[in-house]
Amino acid sequence: MLEREAxxxxxxxxxxxxxxxxxxxxxxxxxxxxxxxxxxxxDDEQPF
Amino acid sequence: xxxxxxxxxxxxxxxxxxxxxxPEERWRKQYRVIEEKNDVFxxxxxxxxxxxxxxxxxxxxxxxxxxxxxxxxxxKGYPTTAGSKLLSNMVSSRTAAVVSRIIEAGGAVxxxxxxxxxxxxxxxINPFYGACLNPYDTSRVSGGSSGGSAVAVALGMCDVxxxxxxxxxxRVPAAFCGVVGFKPTSxxxxxxxxxxxxxxxxxxxxxxxxxxxxILVYSVLVGKxxxxxxIRPLSLERLRIGVPRNYFLDLLDRxxxxxxxxxxxxxxxxxxxxxxVVVENVEKAARCRSVIAFAEAAAYHLRLSRGRLSEYGQxxxxxxxxxxxxxxxxxxxxxxxxxxxxxxxxxxxxxIDVLATPTTLIPAHRVDEExxxxxxxxxxxxxxxxxxxxxxxxxxxxxxxxxxxxTPQGLPIGVQLVGPRGEDMKLLRIALAVEKAFTASx
Numbered sequence: 346m347l348e349r350e351a352x353x354x355x356x357x358x359x360x361x362x363x364x365x366x367x368x369x370x371x372x373x374x375x376x377x378x379x380x381x382x383x384x385x386x387x388d389d390e391q392p393f
Numbered sequence: 394x395x396x397x398x399x400x401x402x403x404x405x406x407x408x409x410x411x412x413x414x415x416p417e418e419r420w421r422k423q424y425r426v427i428e429e430k431n432d433v434f435x436x437x438x439x440x441x442x443x444x445x446x447x448x449x450x451x452x453x454x455x456x457x458x459x460x461x462x463x464x465x466x467x468x469k470g471y472p473t474t475a476g477s478k479l480l481s482n483m484v485s486s487r488t489a490a491v492v493s494r495i496i497e498a499g500g501a502v503x504x505x506x507x508x509x510x511x512x513x514x515x516x517x518i519n520p521f522y523g524a525c526l527n528p529y530d531t532s533r534v535s536g537g538s539s540g541g542s543a544v545a546v547a548l549g550m551c552d553v554x555x556x557x558x559x560x561x562x563x564r565v566p567a568a569f570c571g572v573v574g575f576k577p578t579s580x581x582x583x584x585x586x587x588x589x590x591x592x593x594x595x596x597x598x599x600x601x602x603x604x605x606x607x608i609l610v611y612s613v614l615v616g617k618x619x620x621x622x623x624i625r626p627l628s629l630e631r632l633r634i635g636v637p638r639n640y641f642l643d644l645l646d647r648x649x650x651x652x653x654x655x656x657x658x659x660x661x662x663x664x665x666x667x668x669x670v671v672v673e674n675v676e677k678a679a680r681c682r683s684v685i686a687f688a689e690a691a692a693y694h695l696r697l698s699r700g701r702l703s704e705y706g707q708x709x710x711x712x713x714x715x716x717x718x719x720x721x722x723x724x725x726x727x728x729x730x731x732x733x734x735x736x737x738x739x740x741x742x743x744x745i746d747v748l749a750t751p752t753t754l755i756p757a758h759r760v761d762e763e764x765x766x767x768x769x770x771x772x773x774x775x776x777x778x779x780x781x782x783x784x785x786x787x788x789x790x791x792x793x794x795x796x797x798x799x800t801p802q803g804l805p806i807g808v809q810l811v812g813p814r815g816e817d818m819k820l821l822r823i824a825l826a827v828e829k830a831f832t833a834s835x
Contacts, residue, residue, distance in 0.1 A: 353717060358700035364714055371718035378680050379723040385677050386729040 398528035398571065400549035405458065406605040410621050416457025416501065419552075420444055423459055423503065427550045433531065435523040436544040437504045438464045439472055444501035453499025454618045458606070461545035462555045463538075464505035465512055465588040466492050475588045476508040476538075478521045478704050479697055489586030491555065491597050491614055498613045503551055506541030512557055512590045513690060513709045514538060515565060515778045516760075520706040524760055528570055529804055533757040536569035536778060538562040542600045543570040553610055554600035559590045559686060561752075561782025563598030564794040568752035568807025571796050573828070575599045575607045577817045579789030582614050589693055591686035593728075594786045604795065604825045611821065626826035627819065630664035635745035640675045641781050644767050646755045648800040653751045656797045656808050659834040660749075660827060668745050673737050677730060678784040679776070684719055684727035685787075691716025731787050738788045742813035747823055750781045752794040752807035781809060791817040793824045797831055 354360065354368060402422060408414045424440075431437050445468065450457045462468065465475050467485035474480045492502065507525040509517050517525040517540030525540040527533040528547040535544045542554025543566035556563040558576040567574025575598055582597035589595055597614075601607045605624055612619040636642075636657065645653070661667055694713050702710055741748065754777040755765055764771045785792045790811050797808040810827060812820030 354714075356695060356699070358698055358702050359714065359717075364702075367711060367714050368718050371715040372720075375684070375715075375719050375723050378684060379720060379726060381677065381680055382684070382723065382726040382730050385674060385681075386726055386733060389729055389733060 398547045400547060400602065402549045404603065405552055406603060409456065414456070416450070416459075420457070420459055420501065420503065423550050426548055427504070430548055430550070433526065434528065434544050434548065435507050435525045436541045436548065436550055437461065438474055438476065438507050438522050438541070440504040441471070441502065444503045445496060446501035447496055447499065450499035450501065453497075454613055455495065455499040455610070457499060457501050458553060458610075459551040460495055460500050460502045460553050460555060461504055461506045461542050461551035462492060462502055463508050463542050463557060465508065465557060466505075466555060467586045468492055468502065468505070471505065473505070473588065474522070475512070476510045476519050476522055479701055481521070487586055490583040492586070494614055495555075495610070498618065506539070506545055506554060508541055509538035510706045510709045511588070511690075511694075512538040512559065512562060513712055515561065515775055517541070517566070518760060526760070527757045530757065530802075533759050533804070534569065536566035536753075536757060539598070539600065540566040540570070543567055543572055543574065546570075546572045546600050546602055552601070553606050556598045556600055557584075557587060557590070558596045558598040558786065559594050560682060560786055561779045563596075563600060564752050564782045564792060564807070564809060565778050567600055567794040569757035569805065571799075571805030573601050573604055573607055573793065573795055575611065575793040575821070576785075576791065577611065578791045578814045581817060589689075591689040592693075593689060594682065594686055596786065604793070604821060604828045607793070608818075608821045608825065611817065624825070625822065626829060627822040628664075629660060629823075629826050629830065632665045632747070632823065633668050633745045634660060634665050635668050635670040635741060635748040637672055637748065637750060638669045639671050641750040644754060644770065644772070645751060646767055649751045649753070649755060649806050652798040652806040653808060655834075656831060657749065659830050663830050670741050670745065670748070672741060672784075674734060675737070675784055678734055678787055679780065681727045681730045681734065682783045682787050684723050685731065687712060687716035688719040688724045691719070734784070735788050738790065739813070746812070747820060748811040750809045750811070752781060752809040753778050754780055756800050756804035756806055785811050788814070790814050791820045793820060795824055795828050795831065798835060
């Protein structure tokens with residue numbers, strides 16, 4: 346995970362423990378949001 | 394420090410068709426205001442030595458009306474910074490489609506206005522070009538991200554401002570600075586030649602002192618210019634105004650709530666019919682919008698940020714990192730959720746002509762505030778600014794903020810009117826009537 350994370354961040358020219366920390370926190374938060382969004386669209390049979 | 398914005402220029406509506414209208418004299422006065430006040434309010438990033446205007450402007454529909462243009466619109470031969478250090482040396486090689494249209498129609502652009510860096514924030518506290526301050530109280534923000542255009546209009550530095558609105562960036566500064574701010578149906582105004590924030594939710598918008606100027610300029614930008622005599626209000630008699638009783642009114646500053654209720658009463662007295670409506674699932678709009686906006690912004694900024702991330706302001710840098718951490722499934726499900734929310738709004742607009750809400754939950758907050766307390770609850774200034782505007786960027790509906798009074802301290806308050814997608818001119822004509830009713834009752 347850490348290696349993949351570092352790859353994603355290096356694409357944006359990012360490095361440093363503080364940035365990795367922020368990225369990890371954001372990923373956790375975004376997974377929570379994904380769960381919320383799934384609740385909203387679960388009855389949607391033709392999504393696109 | 395509290396002050397009055399002191400825009401002493403005569404109203405364009407009264408002057409425009411008269412012999413006394415002298416655009417060059419008006420521009421000179423506006424340049425004097427810029428010279429006197431820009432160092433304090435920081436409305437402009439670049440002031441042009443003379444307006445960019447066509448030689449034959451007097452014979453054209455806009456007749457030399459002056460524009461301050463948010464510094465994300467390219468204008469050939471002039472710098473476009475997007476409020477960022479990263480682009481501080483860039484000179485545009487082309488002109489944004491809407492700016493070309495303004496100039497072709499006889500408009501005069503006098504400079505590029507200040508913004509939140511890359512339009513990615515709502516305070517307009519810009520670490521590189523200075524915080525753009527509120528014209529009524531210099532200890533408070535202008536709101537953003539099109540705050541420079543709002544301040545320039547409020548102070549009489551130009552007649553009309555151009556801005557962009559991805560979550561409320563035209564309507565919020567309009568409400569905080571006591572001017573009119575309009576974002577049309579998504580896709581109605583071209584974003585070609587505009588530095589993007591979130592391509593699926595960016596809207597070009599207009600800021601002005603009154604709805605009249607907005608209608609005139611909007612009609613030009615959509616290629617159906619109106620003559621001044623053709624700009625007329627719709628009757629408020631039997632107009633169905635939807636008043637949401639969930640989400641939008643749940644938590645409001647006391648003065649904002651009072652001004653909104655007073656505004657509704659005024660419209661009812663003029664014959665409008667108030668209909669209570671409930672917007673299902675709208676509380677998910679903020680989540681959905683921020684996932685889409687942050688992911689799209691991060692994708693755009695990858696090109697610019699490689700190796701230069703430290704050159705962004707801290708808040709924008711953090712938002713880009715958060716955007717990079719959005720899984721594809723979250724982005725795609727946010728797009729699905731967006732469609733569902735759009736269908737909710739479509740249902741509501743079968744029962745009403747317009748929806749009315751307070752534009753923001755609070756009047757302009759202080760520059761040093763990150764949170765505000767409302768009814769004992771602490772909420773972020775970002776939420777207090779954007780909560781009521783951002784659902785309509787998801788929906789893509791036309792929405793306008795109109796001044797609706799002031800707090801006892803003199804800070805402006807805005808009311809937002811929203812119409813169904815595609816009915817922009819009807820919404821604007823209703824807004825013209827509402828503005829007249831509010832002015833008469835104040």
